[in-house]
Amino acid sequence: GLMAPIDHQDEVYPWLLKTFLRPGVLGICFAALVAAVVGSLSSKTNSIATIFTMDIYKPFFGKDKSEHSLVTIGRITTAVSLIIGALVAPNISKFGGGFKFIQEFTGFFSPGIFVIFIFGLFWKRATANGAFWIAILTLPISLLFYFIPQLYAIPFLDRMGYIFLILSGMMILISLSEKQERDLKSIHFTKDLFKTDTVFNVSAVIILIILAVIYGIFW
Numbered sequence: 618g619l620m621a622p623i624d625h626q627d628e629v630y631p632w633l634l635k636t637f638l639r640p641g642v643l644g645i646c647f648a649a650l651v652a653a654v655v656g657s658l659s660s661k662t663n664s665i666a667t668i669f670t671m672d673i674y675k676p677f678f679g680k681d682k683s684e685h686s687l688v689t690i691g692r693i694t695t696a697v698s699l700i701i702g703a704l705v706a707p708n709i710s711k712f713g714g715g716f717k718f719i720q721e722f723t724g725f726f727s728p729g730i731f732v733i734f735i736f737g738l739f740w741k742r743a744t745a746n747g748a749f750w751i752a753i754l755t756l757p758i759s760l761l762f763y764f765i766p767q768l769y770a771i772p773f774l775d776r777m778g779y780i781f782l783i784l785s786g787m788m789i790l791i792s793l794s795e796k797q798e799r800d801l802k803s804i805h806f807t808k809d810l811f812k813t814d815t816v817f818n819v820s821a822v823i824i825l826i827i828l829a830v831i832y833g834i835f836w
Contacts (some may be wrong), residue, residue: 705775
């Protein structure tokens with residue numbers, strides 16, 4: 618191992634930058650990190666504003682509102698989300714670090730989203746009601762795993778796997794109970810849809826070899 622002299626998991630990345638990179642390259646990597654954070658923040662605030670304005674505010678409260686009014690509501694939503702984020706940020710350390718906080722709480726929703734997409738794309742018997750109930754039950758089941766000590770003791774990646782299996786079973790049962798025939802509008806998959814060219818295949822193999830070498834050196 619690297620035997621890094623760190624006490625907290627959030628110190629890993631700064632230690633790696635400081636230890637293995639020289640001045641100049643270190644600045645480039647730090648600039649790339651800042652750019653990634655800003656880009657992620659921008660996309661998420663844009664998504665929050667769009668979802669709230671177009672999916673919640675406009676259908677229920679702003680059917681007759683002008684585009685200018687909707688843009689104003691989006692800006693207000695963005696500001697409120699940033700304020701909430703600023704208030705939550707100082708308390709992230711209580712959850713075991715920023716990375717764990719982001720991954721664990723994102724994992725409250727990702728199993729359900731993955732179930733909806735994977736069954737919706739690859740299983741023609743999947744129904745809209747099945748997807749609806751998966752979307753509704755994802756958070757309660759995730760919270761159940763979070764608040765029961767015996768279940769929370771399971772590593773969160775494993776918890777996400779168990780939740781995925783539970784939701785997959787529910788999707789299958791709900792869809793089959795409706796006895797719906799295959800939807801004529803569903804996507805028809807052919808072998809050509811997943812066919813890749815030689816350049817892609819060679820590049821993928823090279824990347825896998827590089828990753829294997831990196832893991833072998835630093836494992």
